[in-house]
Amino acid sequence: MSTSVPADTAHDHAHHFESREHQYSAAKLGIWLFMLTEIVMFGGLFVGYAFLRSLYPEIFFDGHKYLDVTMGATNTIVLLTSSLTMALSISYIQTGQNKKAALNLWLTFACAFVFLIIKYFEYSHKIHDGLLPGHFFTHAGDHPEKIGMFFGIYFMMTGLHGVHVTAGIVLISWLLIKLYKGHFNPKYFTPVEGVGIFWHIVDLVWIFLFPMFYLIH
Amino acid sequence: MASGNSDHPSEIHVTQPKVFFNVYFVLLVLTVMTVGAIKVDFGSFNLALAMLIATVKAALVIWYFMHQKYETSLNRLAFFSSFFFLFLFFILTAIDVFTRKSFIQL
Amino acid sequence: MANAATGSATTEHDYLHHGTGLKSWLTTLDHKKIGVMYFISVMLFFFVGGIFALLMRLELMAPGQQYFSPDVYNRFLTFHGSIMVFMVVVPGIPAYLGNFFLPMHLGAKDVAFPRLNLASWYIFMAGAIFTISSVFFGGVDTGWTFYTPYSIKSSGAVVLVVAGVFTMGFSSILTGINFITTVHKLRAPGMTMKRMPLFVWALYSTAILQVVATPILAITLLLLIIERVLGVGIFNPELGGDPVLFQHFFWFYSHPAVYIMVLPAMGVVSEIVAAFSRKTIFGYTAIAYSSLAIAAVSFLVWGHHMFVSGQSEIAGLVFSLLTMLVGVPTAIKLFNWVATLYRGSISVDSPMLYGLGFMFIFSIGGLTGIFLATLATNVHLHDTYFVVAHFHYVMVGGTLMALMGGTYYWFPKMFGKVYNETMARISWFFIFVGFNVTFFPQFILGNLGMPRRYHDYIPEYARLNEISTYGSWMIGLGFLVAFISIIQALRSKTKAPANPWGATTLEWTTPSPPPHENFPVIPTVTTGPYDYR
Numbered sequence: 001m002s003t004s005v006p007a008d009t010a011h012d013h014a015h016h017f018e019s020r021e022h023q024y025s026a027a028k029l030g031i032w033l034f035m036l037t038e039i040v041m042f043g044g045l046f047v048g049y050a051f052l053r054s055l056y057p058e059i060f061f062d063g064h065k066y067l068d069v070t071m072g073a074t075n076t077i078v079l080l081t082s083s084l085t086m087a088l089s090i091s092y093i094q095t096g097q098n099k100k101a102a103l104n105l106w107l108t109f110a111c112a113f114v115f116l117i118i119k120y121f122e123y124s125h126k127i128h129d130g131l132l133p134g135h136f137f138t139h140a141g142d143h144p145e146k147i148g149m150f151f152g153i154y155f156m157m158t159g160l161h162g163v164h165v166t167a168g169i170v171l172i173s174w175l176l177i178k179l180y181k182g183h184f185n186p187k188y189f190t191p192v193e194g195v196g197i198f199w200h201i202v203d204l205v206w207i208f209l210f211p212m213f214y215l216i217h
Numbered sequence: 218m219a220s221g222n223s224d225h226p227s228e229i230h231v232t233q234p235k236v237f238f239n240v241y242f243v244l245l246v247l248t249v250m251t252v253g254a255i256k257v258d259f260g261s262f263n264l265a266l267a268m269l270i271a272t273v274k275a276a277l278v279i280w281y282f283m284h285q286k287y288e289t290s291l292n293r294l295a296f297f298s299s300f301f302f303l304f305l306f307f308i309l310t311a312i313d314v315f316t317r318k319s320f321i322q323l
Numbered sequence: 324m325a326n327a328a329t330g331s332a333t334t335e336h337d338y339l340h341h342g343t344g345l346k347s348w349l350t351t352l353d354h355k356k357i358g359v360m361y362f363i364s365v366m367l368f369f370f371v372g373g374i375f376a377l378l379m380r381l382e383l384m385a386p387g388q389q390y391f392s393p394d395v396y397n398r399f400l401t402f403h404g405s406i407m408v409f410m411v412v413v414p415g416i417p418a419y420l421g422n423f424f425l426p427m428h429l430g431a432k433d434v435a436f437p438r439l440n441l442a443s444w445y446i447f448m449a450g451a452i453f454t455i456s457s458v459f460f461g462g463v464d465t466g467w468t469f470y471t472p473y474s475i476k477s478s479g480a481v482v483l484v485v486a487g488v489f490t491m492g493f494s495s496i497l498t499g500i501n502f503i504t505t506v507h508k509l510r511a512p513g514m515t516m517k518r519m520p521l522f523v524w525a526l527y528s529t530a531i532l533q534v535v536a537t538p539i540l541a542i543t544l545l546l547l548i549i550e551r552v553l554g555v556g557i558f559n560p561e562l563g564g565d566p567v568l569f570q571h572f573f574w575f576y577s578h579p580a581v582y583i584m585v586l587p588a589m590g591v592v593s594e595i596v597a598a599f600s601r602k603t604i605f606g607y608t609a610i611a612y613s614s615l616a617i618a619a620v621s622f623l624v625w626g627h628h629m630f631v632s633g634q635s636e637i638a639g640l641v642f643s644l645l646t647m648l649v650g651v652p653t654a655i656k657l658f659n660w661v662a663t664l665y666r667g668s669i670s671v672d673s674p675m676l677y678g679l680g681f682m683f684i685f686s687i688g689g690l691t692g693i694f695l696a697t698l699a700t701n702v703h704l705h706d707t708y709f710v711v712a713h714f715h716y717v718m719v720g721g722t723l724m725a726l727m728g729g730t731y732y733w734f735p736k737m738f739g740k741v742y743n744e745t746m747a748r749i750s751w752f753f754i755f756v757g758f759n760v761t762f763f764p765q766f767i768l769g770n771l772g773m774p775r776r777y778h779d780y781i782p783e784y785a786r787l788n789e790i791s792t793y794g795s796w797m798i799g800l801g802f803l804v805a806f807i808s809i810i811q812a813l814r815s816k817t818k819a820p821a822n823p824w825g826a827t828t829l830e831w832t833t834p835s836p837p838p839h840e841n842f843p844v845i846p847t848v849t850t851g852p853y854d855y856r
Contacts, residue, residue: 015840016432016509024229025289026435026508032288032295033500033534039299041538044572047307048546048557051314051568073252077245084241087232087282094231134554134562146563152555156546193284200283207274211267215255291507302535305622310571313626313638 012188024190031194038164038201045157049212052153062143063150064216066131068122072214075118076206082111083203086172086196093189098179101192105176108199112169119162126151154213161209164202171195230287240281247274337739337836352437353839357444358423359737362730364444365415366806368451372406373799375399380761380795386782396778397464398479404467405484409491410451412722413580416587417533418447418498420729421526423737425502427830427837428520430511430846435504443497450490457483466776468577471558471569475550482548489544492537495583499533502526511829513848520828520852521597521610525590528614532579532586532621540576543569567633574625582621585685585717586614588725589656592678595728596660598826599675600667603853606659613652620649630701639698646696653689657682672824673747677728680755681721688716691766706776709769712762720758727754727805734812735819739836742812750805757797764791828852 009020017023053060085107092101130138133152137143175195178184184192251270259266280286285293338355341347348356379399382391391399422440426433434440457463457480465474465481474481506527510519547569549555556562558569597604604610626634626642634642660682669675691713694700704710734742764787769775773784780788822831829848833841 014437016426016435016437022508026504028288028292029295029504029507030436030439030500032292033503035296036299037496037500037534037538039296040303040535041542043299043303044306044539044542045546047303047310048568048572050307051310051565052557055314055565056563069252073248076248080241080244080248083278083282084237087237088234091232091234091237094229132553133549134556134559136554146556148554149556149563152549152553152562153557155553156549156555160545197283200278203282204275204278207278208268208271211251211271215251215267217255217258217263295503298535302622306539306571306575309623309626309638309641310568310575312641313567313571313629313634314565316635316637317633318635 020187027190027194031197035197035201038198042160042205045160046208046212049153049157052149056144056146056149058144059147059150060216062147063131063154064213066126066129066139067154067214068125069214071118071122072210075115076210078111078115078118079203079206082108082115083200085111086199090189090192090196093179093184093192094186096186098184101184102176102179105172105179109169109172109176112165112172115165116162116169119158119165123155157209158213161202161205164205168195168199168202171198230284232281232284236281240277244274244277336839337834338839339738339836341839350441352433352441354422354426354434354437354440355737355837355841357440358419358421360444361414361418361422361447364448364451365411365419368406368410371455372403372411373802375403375406377795377799379403380792382778383780383788384792385789386780386785388779391778393778394464397466397776398462400776401463401466401484402458405454405463405488407718408467408580408584409488410454412584412718413495414447414491414498415584415722415726416591416729417502417526417529417583418443418494420591420726420733421502421522421529421587422498424733424830425505425523425526426509427833427841428523428828428852429505429509430514430829430842430848431505431509432840432842432845433509434501435508436501439497439501443494443501446497447491447494450487450492450494453487453490454484455487457487468573469544469547470573471547471550471564471566472560474547475559482551485544485548489541489548492541492544495533496537499530499537502530503534506530511842511845511848517608517611518848518851519611521593521604521607521614522587522590522828524611524614525586525593528618529583529586531615531618532583536576536579536583536622539572540580543572543576546572567629570629570632570634571625574628575622578625578628579618579621581714581717582617584722586617588681588722589614591725591729591732592660592681593656594826594828595674595678595732596663597853597855598732598824599670599672599678600663601670601825601855602663602667603851603855604659605662605665606655607851607853609655610659613655616652617649620645620652624649624696627696627701630698631705643696643698643701647693650689650693657686672731673744673751674728674732674824676748676751676755677724677731680751681724681728684716684720684724684755684758688713688720691716704769706774707769708765708773708775711775712765712769715762715765720762724754727751730809732824733830734809735823736830736833736835736837738813739819739834740812740815741817741819741823742808746804746808746811750801750803750808753797753801753804755801757794757799757801759794761791761794761798764788764794827854 013020013023017026085104089101089104089108092098092104126132131151132138133155134148137148137151172195175192178191247270251267254266255263285296338353341353348360351357378391379396382389382396422434460480460483461478463477463479463481463484465477469481469485506523546555546557550558554562557564558566560566593604593610624642624646626638627646630639691709695704695710695713731742731747768784768787771784773780819835821833821835829846830837832846
């Protein structure tokens with residue numbers, strides 16, 4: 001490490017990095033590598049879906065009738081909006097407009113909540129009607145033999161997605177706390193970017209889940 | 218400054234809010250299209266169409282919202298390689314699942 | 324190699340004395356301390372897994388039931404496998420030796436994300452506790468592969484074990500992310516990728532596998548848990564699912580996993596062979612790229628575990644062909660090591676004994692892998708003791724040998740103490756000979772038709788099983804002597820010099836043990852890592 005460095009740039013990064021930029025660059029790589037794992041993990045479920053749908057198209061056709069397209073489409077719009085506000089908040093922090101950034105983080109937070117509320121209504125409706133996975137399926141009516149598998153896959157994929165939405169809510173709350181404490185500024189916003197990229201992955205997954213489950217022809 | 222390490226951009230790009238709003242608008246339009254498309258019968262092409270539109274939406278989110286347009290090539294490789302490995306997983310499993318012979322009941 | 328501070332006396336405390344008490348360990352951000360913590364945990368779990376192995380071999384010593392019922396035996400084999408795979412061989416070298424030496428090999432002060440590194444250890448321990456605690460809830464008898472439908476129906480504590488493995492998977496992923504980022508961002512000035520030690524290339528390739536493959540294990544185990552609890556139906560034939568699909572999901576991770584287990588070991592061998600031949604490694608570029616090649620090809624071959632499972636013939640053909648490919652980069656390494664030895668100034672200290680032992684045993688193990696990759700032969704050998712012998716040759720004879728060799732090689736650096744070479748050689752002898760006595764007969768037993776995961780067998784197999792059990796006692800004795808030698812060394816007063824072996828990688832330029840910050844001044848690298856003159 002060199003000699004005549006102004007105090008703030010000597011201490012604005014961890015000791016094993018040379019500079020703030022160096023640390024930021026490493027953090028970004030780490031963040032993208034983590035997103036790789038999220039894509040592969042969800043992707044595994046998508047691969048499973050692809051095989052089951054090609055082997056048993058009838059259960060998907062039957063099962064999707066019980067999904068509310070309006071609620072699904074609303075949730076899609078809600079998440080897309082939350083991605084917009086999340087991305088905006090980062091831009092605002094980068095340009096020193098912390099108040100606007102906070103507003104947009106709150107909007108993201110609110111959208112995430114709305115998503116979960118709509119999901120709650122969807123899930124409770126299905127539970128009430130006995131549209132449940134595997135041998136818990138009790139809905140009366142004319143169904144193909146393996147219909148329980150459709151709802152198993154549906155709950156598994158939307159459920160894991162919902163867990164990630166919840167995690168996102170926790171992370172966004174954490175960001176808000178740090179923002180109000182003054183931790184973020186145009187020179188330091190790495191956690192906001194990290195959470196933002198995570199949040200966009202959550203949006204990405206839903207962009208596919210929506211047509212895959214709700215819009216089956 | 219940097220050692221023999223890989224790239225890090227000396228300037229960090231800030232996306233203008235206007236860009237985000239434009240992308241958002243396109244995403245909304247594509248969503249409406251996706252919902253509208255199921256009203257038309259394209260046969261087995263319906264699924265492909267829905268996936269295609271979803272892929273375009275995803276690409277927009279990744280390129281602009283997630284800022285990949287301005288990312289280093291290393292970070293791009295790190296992220297996009299995930300899709301490649303998923304593709305491998307799917308293809309080799311498909312070679313099994315779709316070439317199984319059905320049993321003949323005697 | 325480097326024009327850095329030499330290994331003579333420093334005014335700074337070494338890393339072991341940086342901070343006092345248990346708290347300074349449990350809250351440390353120092354990659355070296357974290358490496359030592361992994362060392363202790365992994366050795367502890369190896370001991371537990373080893374006890375199960377000895378008990379299994381005790382039962383198998385003679386035909387008929389001696390001590391354990393089939394149900395108990397099945398629980399032993401599941402624990403032995405799960406503990407050894409997920410708690411010893413997967414984390415073993417990367418999390419322990421890798422954590423300690425990757426930053427030092429690069430001339431860095433730490434890994435890229437030190438807090439994540441500590442979190443990795445805690446997550447690992449949490450997963451290990453889940454898994455081991457299942458012993459108190461009835462255990463698990465499915466085998467470490469958890470094949471459906473039995474794993475869905477078995478009455479044991481499957482969810483607990485699987486949750487533990489799921490958790491440990493995250494530890495592996497985080498370590499992988501840390502290592503990849505460290506290699507890309509924290510190399511010292513002048514250290515191009517082609518000047519990195521081969522241990523780093525091996526760890527880097529391993530890290531790619533950890534990051535890409537482990538998430539599929541995560542989703543597979545999650546699906547299994549949900550299947551048991553809710554009945555998704557994807558893997559359960561009663562609900563219309565496909566058990567072979569489970570195997571595809573499982574082995575997409577678990578095949579790369581075996582390379583997670585063996586690649587770092589090969590990296591250690593490269594270091595040892597160069598140091599104890601006092602010679603530049605032959606074919607540096609070939610060995611470096613072969614690590615990446617093995618990692619790449621490892622994603623293409625998983626179906627060779629499934630030739631007789633109900634997989635289609637075409638898939639079997641494709642996977643068999645692809646599997647043949649993986650022998651090539653592996654052989655390249657072996658040839659280059661031998662070429663390094665040729666006309667080298669060889670000293671057969673215990674690390675080198677382990678390195679040579681690796682080369683001999685891994686050759687057998689690797690070649691028998693090719694036998695198993697051949698479709699027709701596999702039909703005869705699948706699920707027999709031939710397979711058991713094959714993977715123990717590569718895992719134990721391979722990875723564990725390298726782990727021991729690396730431990731002895733780097734022991735003076737890590738702890739600043741000198742171990743007793745005679746004891747180390749004695750323990751090597753018992754481990755090496757005992758290993759072959761235990762597992763070579765198992766190749767023959769498998770070929771004769773003895774099935775794996777059975778608690779009993781026909782009397783024709785008795786003699787070879789008896790010999791195999793004697794071998795297991797030799798292994799146990801060898802590790803006992805090794806353990807004693809390490810404890811004695813830690814308690815001895817003799818200080819180790821900075822560079823007892825005269826090796827040329829960067830860690831040997833620091834004092835033994837190294838200071839907290841590794842390098843007070845980051846070195847500038849001007850040559851390759853094996854600049855022996």
